[in-house]
Amino acid sequence: MLTLKFIQENKETVIERLKVKRFDAAAVVENIIELDNNRKSTQSEVDQQQSEMNSLSKEIGMLFKQGKAEEANVAKSKTAELKENIKSLNTKLNEINTQLDAELVKLPNIPHPTVPEGNSDEDNQVEKTCDANIPELGEGKLPHWELIKKYDIIDFELGTKIAGAGFPVYKGKGARLQRALINFFLDEGQKAGYNEVLPPILVNEASGFGTGQLPDKEGMMYHATADNLYLIPTAEVPVTNIYRDEVVKEEDLPLKTMAYTPCFRREAGSWGAHVRGLNRLHQFDKVEIVQISHPDKSYEALDGMVAHVENLVNKLGLPYRLLRLCGGDISFTSALTFDFEVFSAAQERWLEVSSVSNFENYQANRLKCRYKGKDMKKPELAHTLNGSALAVPRILAAILENNQTADGIKIPEVLVPYTGFDMIN
RNA sequence: GGAGAGAUGGCAGAGUGGUCGAAUGCGGUAGUCUUGAAAACUAUUGUACUGCAAGGUACCGGGGGUUCGAAUCCCUCUCUCUCCGCCA
Numbered sequence: 001m002l003t004l005k006f007i008q009e010n011k012e013t014v015i016e017r018l019k020v021k022r023f024d025a026a027a028v029v030e031n032i033i034e035l036d037n038n039r040k041s042t043q044s045e046v047d048q049q050q051s052e053m054n055s056l057s058k059e060i061g062m063l064f065k066q067g068k069a070e071e072a073n074v075a076k077s078k079t080a081e082l083k084e085n086i087k088s089l090n091t092k093l094n095e096i097n098t099q100l101d102a103e104l105v106k107l108p109n110i111p112h113p114t115v116p117e118g119n120s121d122e123d124n125q126v127e128k129t130c131d132a133n134i135p136e137l138g139e140g141k142l143p144h145w146e147l148i149k150k151y152d153i154i155d156f157e158l159g160t161k162i163a164g165a166g167f168p169v170y171k172g173k174g175a176r177l178q179r180a181l182i183n184f185f186l187d188e189g190q191k192a193g194y195n196e197v198l199p200p201i202l203v204n205e206a207s208g209f210g211t212g213q214l215p216d217k218e219g220m221m222y223h224a225t226a227d228n229l230y231l232i233p234t235a236e237v238p239v240t241n242i243y244r245d246e247v248v249k250e251e252d253l254p255l256k257t258m259a260y261t262p263c264f265r266r267e268a269g270s271w272g273a274h275v276r277g278l279n280r281l282h283q284f285d286k287v288e289i290v291q292i293s294h295p296d297k298s299y300e301a302l303d304g305m306v307a308h309v310e311n312l313v314n315k316l317g318l319p320y321r322l323l324r325l326c327g328g329d330i331s332f333t334s335a336l337t338f339d340f341e342v343f344s345a346a347q348e349r350w351l352e353v354s355s356v357s358n359f360e361n362y363q364a365n366r367l368k369c370r371y372k373g374k375d376m377k378k379p380e381l382a383h384t385l386n387g388s389a390l391a392v393p394r395i396l397a398a399i400l401e402n403n404q405t406a407d408g409i410k411i412p413e414v415l416v417p418y419t420g421f422d423m424i425n
Numbered sequence: 426g427g428a429g430a431g432a433u434g435g436c437a438g439a440g441u442g443g444u445c446g447a448a449u450g451c452g453g454u455a456g457u458c459u460u461g462a463a464a465a466c467u468a469u470u471g472u473a474c475u476g477c478a479a480g481g482u483a484c485c486g487g488g489g490g491u492u493c494g495a496a497u498c499c500c501u502c503u504c505u506c507u508c509c510g511c512c513a
Contacts, residue, residue: 057492
C-alpha cells in the first residue's frame with residue numbers, strides 16, 4: 001500500500017496518477033487524510049491523559065511508600081475520571097485505525113510515468129517483436145491439445161478423474177520435458193545470480209496480505225479452511241514474504257531469489273475454447289524470480305529481469321513480443337509491468353508466459369520490508385520486484401506447436417541435455 | 426492426537442505489582458592507547474507514533490482482564506521445546 005506520508009504530501013498527484021489506472025481515488029484519499037488527521041489528534045489526547053495518569057500513579061506509589069495512606073487514597077479518587085476518558089479515547093482510536101487500514105488497502109499502486117493510457121489488454125504497448133522464427137507449418141499443423149494426444153504425453157481426462165478439469169497429468173516424455181524446462185530455467189537463473197529456494201506452497205494469511213492477494217483477491221486462491229492456509233497462486237507469495245518484517249543491510253542489496261513451485265489458481269471464470277489445453281490451468285509449474293532492491297536501483301533491476309527473461313525465450317528459439325502494460329491492464333499492486341508473450345504457431349495466438357513487475361515500495365510497505373545503510377538513521381522501505389522466468393505450460397504449448405514436424409516434435413537444442421532425447425515421436 | 430515446560434532488547438540471560446524501556450554479558454558503533462592490528466579502557470548502542478524542539482506515549486509472543494499502577498497476577502490465542510502416540 002501507499003505510505004500515509006506520501007498520500008499526505010502528494011494528495012493531488014495520487015488522484016491524478018491513479019486515473020491512468022482507471023481508478024477514481026478522490027474520495028478515498030480525502031477519507032484517508034481526514035482519518036489520519038483525526039488519528040493524530042486523538043492519539044495526542046490519549047498521550048496527554050495517559051501522561052497525567054502515569055504521574056498520578058507514581059505519586060500514589062510514593063505516598064504509600066511514605067506511609068501516607070490517606071493522601072494516597074485522595075489521589076486515587078482522582079484517577080477514576082481519567083481512566084474512563086482514556087478508555088473511551090482508546091476505543092475511538094482503535095475504530096479510526098481500523099477504518100484507516102481499510103481505506104489504505106483500497107488504493108492501488110501509482111503507475112510509473114511511462115505506463116501508457118488504456119483500458120484493456122488491447123491497449124498494451126508493444127515494445128518489441130521478435131517474430132523472425134515463426135515457423136511455416138503448412139496444412140497438417142495441429143494445436144498442442146491434438147499433439148499431446150497424438151504422442152500421448154499429457155492426459156487431461158486422467159487429471160480430471162483424479163482432481164478435476166485443469167489438473168493435467170504429464171506422462172513419459174511430456175513429464176520429462178516439463179522437468180527439463182524447470183531445470184533449465186533454474187540453471188539459467190543461477191547463472192544470472194539468483195539464489196534458489198524451495199518454499200512452502202501453502203501460506204498463511206499474513207503472507208497473502210503481504211504481497212497483496214488478500215484481502216481482495218481471495219477468490220483466486222484455493223483455501224485450506226481447516227488450517228486457514230492458502231495454496232499459492234505464484235511463488236511470489238512465499239518468496240517475497242521471506243523478507244516480511246525484515247531490515248536488510250543496504251550493502252546486501254539487491255537480494256536476488258528464485259524458486260520453482262507449482263502454482264494454483266481457481267480462475268473461477270470462463271472455461272471455454274480460449275482456455276483449451278495448456279492455455280489455462282488450475283495447477284501449473286513456474287520458476288519465479290524476485291528481487292529486493294534499493295529504491296534508487298529498482299528500475300535498473302527491472303531492466304535486468306526483463307533481459308533475463310528475454311534471454312530464456314531466445315535460447316528456446318521461440319518467437320516473442322514484449323509488452324508494456326497499459327494503465328487498464330496493469331495489476332493493482334504494480335507500478336510498471338512488462339509482459340512477455342510467445343507465439344503459438346498452430347493456435348496462431350500470442351500466449352502470455354511472463355509478467356515482470358516493479359512494485360516499488362507498495363508491497364514493501366505491507367510487508368514492512370526495509371533496508372538500512374551505515375549512514376542512515378532509520379531503515380527505509382525497500383523496493384520489491386518479481387517476474388516469471390518462466391511459466392512452463394504455455395512455453396510447452398508453444399514448443400509443441402512451433403516445433404512439430406512430420407517426424408515428430410523437435411526438442412530445442414538447449415533442452416536436449418536436460419531431456420536426454422531430441423524428438424518426441 | 427495426549428502430557429509437561431517455556432516465550433524478555435541483534436544474541437545470551439536477570440527481573441521483588443510501584444523512578445523498569447528493563448540489570449549483566451556478548452555483539453555493534455565511536456574514541457583513547459598502538460607504526461598497524463589485537464587486547465585493554467571509555468562512551469554509545471531497540472522500534473513505532475507524535476512534536477519545530479524539549480519532550481510525551483506505546484511496545485517484555487498476540488488479544489483481553491484485575492489494579493491508582495502489570496514484564497511481574499488472571500483469562501485466552503499463537504508459537505517453540507521435551508516426552509509419548511502416529512507417520513513419509
